[in-house]
Amino acid sequence: MPKFLHTADWQIGRTFSTWEPEAAHQLTQARFAAVQRIAQLASEHAVDAVLVAGDVFDAQTVPDKTIRRLFQALEGFGGLWIMISGNHDAALAQSVWTRARKLECVPPNVHLLLTPEVACFDGFAVLPAPLTQRHCFDDVTAWMDSASTPAGLLRIGLAHGSVQGLLHEGIDSPNPIHPQRAALAHLDWLALGDWHGMQLLDAHTAYSGTPEADRLHGNDPGHALLVEIAAPGATPQVQVLDVGQYRWQRLQAHLQLESDWDALLSTLSALDAHDVVQLRVQGSLSWAQQQRLQAALDRAEAQACALQVERSGLRLLPSDEELAALHVDGYVGEVLTQLRQESAAHTDDVLLQDALALLTQTLWQQQEGA
Ligand SMILES: [Mn+2]
Numbered sequence: 001m002p003k004f005l006h007t008a009d010w011q012i013g014r015t016f017s018t019w020e021p022e023a024a025h026q027l028t029q030a031r032f033a034a035v036q037r038i039a040q041l042a043s044e045h046a047v048d049a050v051l052v053a054g055d056v057f058d059a060q061t062v063p064d065k066t067i068r069r070l071f072q073a074l075e076g077f078g079g080l081w082i083m084i085s086g087n088h089d090a091a092l093a094q095s096v097w098t099r100a101r102k103l104e105c106v107p108p109n110v111h112l113l114l115t116p117e118v119a120c121f122d123g124f125a126v127l128p129a130p131l132t133q134r135h136c137f138d139d140v141t142a143w144m145d146s147a148s149t150p151a152g153l154l155r156i157g158l159a160h161g162s163v164q165g166l167l168h169e170g171i172d173s174p175n176p177i178h179p180q181r182a183a184l185a186h187l188d189w190l191a192l193g194d195w196h197g198m199q200l201l202d203a204h205t206a207y208s209g210t211p212e213a214d215r216l217h218g219n220d221p222g223h224a225l226l227v228e229i230a231a232p233g234a235t236p237q238v239q240v241l242d243v244g245q246y247r248w249q250r251l252q253a254h255l256q257l258e259s260d261w262d263a264l265l266s267t268l269s270a271l272d273a274h275d276v277v278q279l280r281v282q283g284s285l286s287w288a289q290q291q292r293l294q295a296a297l298d299r300a301e302a303q304a305c306a307l308q309v310e311r312s313g314l315r316l317l318p319s320d321e322e323l324a325a326l327h328v329d330g331y332v333g334e335v336l337t338q339l340r341q342e343s344a345a346h347t348d349d350v351l352l353q354d355a356l357a358l359l360t361q362t363l364w365q366q367q368e369g370a
Contacts, residue, residue, distance in 0.1 A: 032070070154231075158191050163178075
């Protein structure tokens with residue numbers, strides 16, 4: 001039975017400049033590793049072809065070395081690789097693809113389908129809809145409806161863009177695709193790219209999503225699809241394969257009760273080298289609690305691939321004991337006591353909280369310096 005591995009949005013050469021350099025480097029490298037795992041899976045499952053639905057490269061300007069490395073990463077599968085261009089690597093007159101050909105680094109088993117023409121292989125025909133500009137405003141899959149293919153061959157569509165009316169937010173580009181394209185063009189499978197989460201749209205149409213997460217969208221990235229089709233017109237059998245290694249998570253913690261602390265500390269202690277985390281932490285903390293939090297964050301930062309902490313919702317609210325330990329009297333002591341009382345009474349008054357934090361910290365520093 002013909003079998004395909006459907007993948008897309010490798011975004012090779014992507015840089016992660018909003019993350020610290022060490023993590024950014026690992027995340028860039030992880031995208032090659034994902035391609036190597038796809039090659040391994042393709043071999044294990046002995047597929048007829050790997051279908052790559054665009055955005056192989058993240059940018060036209062990736063270095064030559066990156067182009068060479070991508071094609072070297074395919075070595076683990078000696079069968080067919082069938083690729084189209086997406087919006088990030090559109091098949092312009094001068095593109096990352098023309099450079100790849102000039103570098104002579106595209107292996108003979110890799111088919112770059114950069115024009116919308118039927119390509120026939122053993123048992124199946126591919127109808128490619130490569131993007132030739134970053135933004136196309138017409139549906140470049142429309143030609144598939146009237147494209148004829150030899151009888152007896154499966155019809156496999158390959159496209160990159162947004163299926164109209166189905167995806168609402170965060171889609172990468174305009175590039176519209178008719179929601180009934182598979183039915184209209186009698187496609188056995190329409191392999192889509194652009195949406196980075198895996199999404200099965202109907203029995204014959206899916207986004208595989210990116211094989212390695214690259215954003216905090218939480219839309220189920222990290223997979224490839226194994227698609228088996230018994231014969232033209234048969235319903236495909238689809239299996240979701242796990243590929244990605246990194247878990248991108250957006251976490252929130254509001255520290256009020258001891259149970260909030262327990263939850264956060266256990267989440268942090270469970271992080272490992274595959275976690276990429278953005279944590280938003282809020283609450284009014286005593287000096288001792290702030291130290292406790294910082295110690296836990298320092299440990300977690302070393303465990304995780306990357307940990308970014310958003311602290312603008314944190315307030316320092318020294319305890320009575322901590323204030324007493326400052327031993328301030330006179331006018332400053334009175335101000336401190338008053339600020340402490342007012343802050344406790346008006347916990348949402350940011351100005352009061354900041355004033356108390358500033359005064360306390362200054363006094364602390366003076367004491368430590370003394
Ligand atoms: Mn795209």
